[in-house]
Amino acid sequence: MMKPIFRTVRALPLSGRIGLGLVLFWIAIAALAPLIAPYGVGTFVDEEVFSPASARLWLGSDYLGRDVLTRIIWGSRNTVFLALGAALMAVAIGTSVAMLAAIRGGWTDQILCRAMDTLISIPSKIFALVMVAAFGSSMTLLLAIAAFTYTPGNFRISRALAMNLVALDFVQVARARGERSFHIALREMLPNMIHPLLADLGLRFVFVVLLLSGLSFLGLGVQPPHADLGSLVRENISGLSSGALAIVAPAVAIATLTVGANLLIDAIKPGAKT
């Protein structure tokens, strides 16, 4: 089991290995936040606000004098897990619906496609804004909103994949054998979609991170006292004119996570070697 994974990693180009490293780093930080954060997430540790980096506060203090490093560690937890959850939900729903559309075909397919085309015609950020305006902004709602926003995108990709597969002879063979649709979807089609679907999951993850941190940056995402990386940038925006680490560090943190994920996806996607 470990051997093929090890071999895949060794086959990655340098950029892919850097990406993998960054992604693993942030997942570890997010998972271990309570253990590694040097201070309490809401503890005031410095008299001074926007203090520079020091041996005690590696990334300085924020606009209230809290430790920026601690805030980033806790913030990444929200960012990573919300985004991962939303991306997983979007891919699970999108792919299931796509396979239904591909196998049933006909009217089912047409109606589903029309519905998804409609949703995809609303730019994702605009769609998310309308949803936030309507339903408010709690963690659960953000998760649902982000998942729902990116479902049509995954549907499109999965449906294209599934449609190609349905047309292939081995699916016809299974149909001619008399297999049920469920068996065809699960045994014949899904195993052949896993690779591109993983790449798409990564892509959705990046999109959700960007969407959620964007929303939080606008003050419409994760609400205080909770914080994700985007809201850290927002709450410290007053430090921009002084060039404080408190605003640059969380922004760079998001970028390392998304760029890392993107480098990894680019390295593992089929045909990347050309």
Add this chain to the structure above:
Amino acid sequence: MSPAAKAASVDVRGLSVHAVRADGSSKAIVEDISFSLPPGEVLALIGESGSGKTTIALAMMGFSRFGGTISAEEIRVGDMRIDQMDEHALTGVRGHRIAYIAQSAAAAFNPSRPIMAQVIEPLLVHGQCSRKAAEAKAITLFRALALPEPETIGSRYPHQVSGGQLQRLMAAMALISDPELVILDEPTTALDVTTQVEVLRTFKSVIAQSGATAIYVSHDLAVVAQVADRIVVLKDGRMCEDGRAGQILEAPANGYTRALLSAARPAARPASQTAAENVLTVSGIHAGYGRVTDGVPAIPVLTNIDFTLKRGATLGVIGESGSGKSTLARVIAGLLPAARGEVRLEGERIAPRMEDRSREQLRRIQLVFQNADTALNPAQTVGQILARPLAFYHGIKGAQAHARVAELLDMIRLPASIMDRRSNELSGGQKQRVNLARAFAAQPDVLLCDEVTSALDTVVGAAILDLIDELRRELGITTVFISHDITTVRAFCDQMLVLYAGTPVELSTRETFAGAVRHPYTRLLVDSVPEMDPEWLAQRAAAERPALAVSPSSGPRSQPLCRFLARCPVAVAGTCDVLPPPVQETAGQRLMCHHTTAQLAAPAPLSEPVAP
């Protein structure tokens, strides 16, 4: 198109082409190739896929695909040392002194530029003449190549002309610069057999007229026999045999050449042992795509198909691409429900839709798809693929299934160790065997084989055919064998169904099919298959008569006219274009034609159109 006095001789010594693998190491695609060709002669490079024939041909232009490196002691074309030229010099040679005709004209033409611009491009980029002169020259060539509307065909786009025409237009593109050497890369492989003859003939005559030296790449010995002066036989990137065409075809020295030759001429199998009971009965089948009104689909593909097969019998279905051969298999399997008519299995009517058939009925009819690459799920192992029908139809699981899979693999002559491999690790022939084994695993009564050898090399395909023939005899399976390859079908099947545009123009037993009475379309089809005889093409031309200009008279009618009307050389004005063709039945033969069997039996060539 003045005969070029400057045909080049070709000398190749020690040619190798190496490709760089993903891990940086290099692998020889072809190795140690040497041959020489006097000016004005045609050399054929013969071999199966992967033999390196195209690689060698492209190396004559200093070109290799996917960044391969060409090395040679000498590649001489006329006074040019191709192996010593740099890219800039080569650009000046390509399309000017050496021209190339690609296998698929449909892909080789740029879809978004008019044909004329592409045909005259070689002349313009090499500054050989003005656009106006070039266009005039192109039109002359179009005429010589027997293209319709030579004056205006150039203003069309590639998708607006037929495949055969496009192939000829590509020949015009190659010959327009009066090259000293022309390279033809499987130029007729993508064409239907009837079109192939016409294209082959025009190619042969224009090459002869231009006087250029030519290298003809092909896998088809019979085609090569018509055009080549010399033949080089290749296998796995190495030369097997090199000699005059006559010697290679009549007295091959090399074992592989002999295998190629015998695979191209399959021996007739003995007639099948058939039981008295009818297993498969197809009657009055109409099928197609789109909405069905009154039993006729919006886009009809098949009309009125009838036949009956006894247990153990074989039916060969032949016709050109688009004739509805594969659709017939899909209808019998229930993948495409028939709009009208019925399919009976041992006298019992089965539902047109696969979804309405019982599992047992589905088991008894098994369809083997043409392309094993797509018919096997690449995510499953061979063991999983073969175990599924066992579990699904027979409830065999666990160790018992494992044993049965091993048995099946033994039956198709593959080692049991292959069980854990995935299909993409297998060769083409192995895949097709697994594909077959899956159908046999169901223990069917009826086996539908849809072009099962057309994606395979001749020798591999011949072995698969032997296997199918042996197993179906042993197991007493009724087989429907669909193919565009008449030679194989004739050797293999007890009955022949000839489809033209979805209509069954002829249904004959093997004996009557070999006799003199033939539907005009069958005759055209059979006569179009090239024979290994170099004189065949010339004789064929003499025997041929053009189709009469008979166009169907307009007006509504309840019964359609003969579909072959527009191409029929013996169509009779006033009859064929007015009345639907009657069905004539004699012992062992059913024909759809206005001519009587006596008239159809007239030895070719028919001197005069026969009045009914």
Add this chain to the structure above:
Amino acid sequence: MAAAVSRRSPLASLLPLIAKRAASAVLTLFLVSMVVFAISALLPGDAAQESLGQSATPEQIAALRHEMGLDRPGYVRYAEWLTDMLSGDPGQSYVANQPVADIISQRLPNTLMLASVTAVLSVFAALAIGISSAINRGSRLDRALNIVTLSLVAIPEFLVATLGVLVFSVKLLLLPSIALVSEDATWSETLRSMALPVFSLGCIVVAQMARMIRAAVADQLDRSYVEMARLKGVPFSCIITFHVMPNALGPIINAVALSLSYLMGGALIVETIFNFPGLASLMVNAVTSRDIPLLQSCAMIFCATYLVLMLVADVVAILANPRLRA
């Protein structure tokens, strides 16, 4: 002569196809309006309940519901809303207490200017980057550009914007950190104040567009007709200009339209950071203040823009493809 005639008539035959696409876009816009209305006006609870608070009696709520028209069925309210939208009167803003149309007409030109300046600049930059990396596939330049664009597409707009401000406004004191757009600003002032927003917005769009353009061109380079052209002795530059580009045009236009539609999302963030008085920041305010009529109008404008972009791309692709022209 004959060619000229046969070329004109197919163009006319394209009209039904284009009309069909346009009709499809209109239908989508109609469906989008249903989604927007349903999410913003139908689904979320009861506005009457919300505005009166927990202590209101059921009678009071019922009275207010009647007054607000909430007791009428959803489709009636939707029909009314749609009619108002179509007649150019999207209603009264809850917060600013002035017609939504007025507020939007003040803001829209600013966003259009920001978007069009960014669009023009980024299309040129992206074409240059995309095409040059496609024709130098596998070279160092291509690999470097790949990593750069790959990273840029994954960077949040506010990082580019904040870093831009830090470098150009805080450290170098070159550009203002707030984009003031006023009637009496001079050209150079407007340009300077637009520079950072355009840069922040353009960076990511350029990267996205360049990647898609590279993919479109590279895809064509792998086609058989390119090999054929090489074997005809056509020089590489001519292959790109006369063979590849005509075929890549459709996909390139599509890539450009898709990336430009992304501008709208990016504008939300960038306008907010720079206090740019445009439509996007207006929409963000509408969300914060839950000004539903204003929000709906902004959303519909963005969606309509997206659909128009896609339609234009579609039509250009049809015009560029001789297979569809015939």
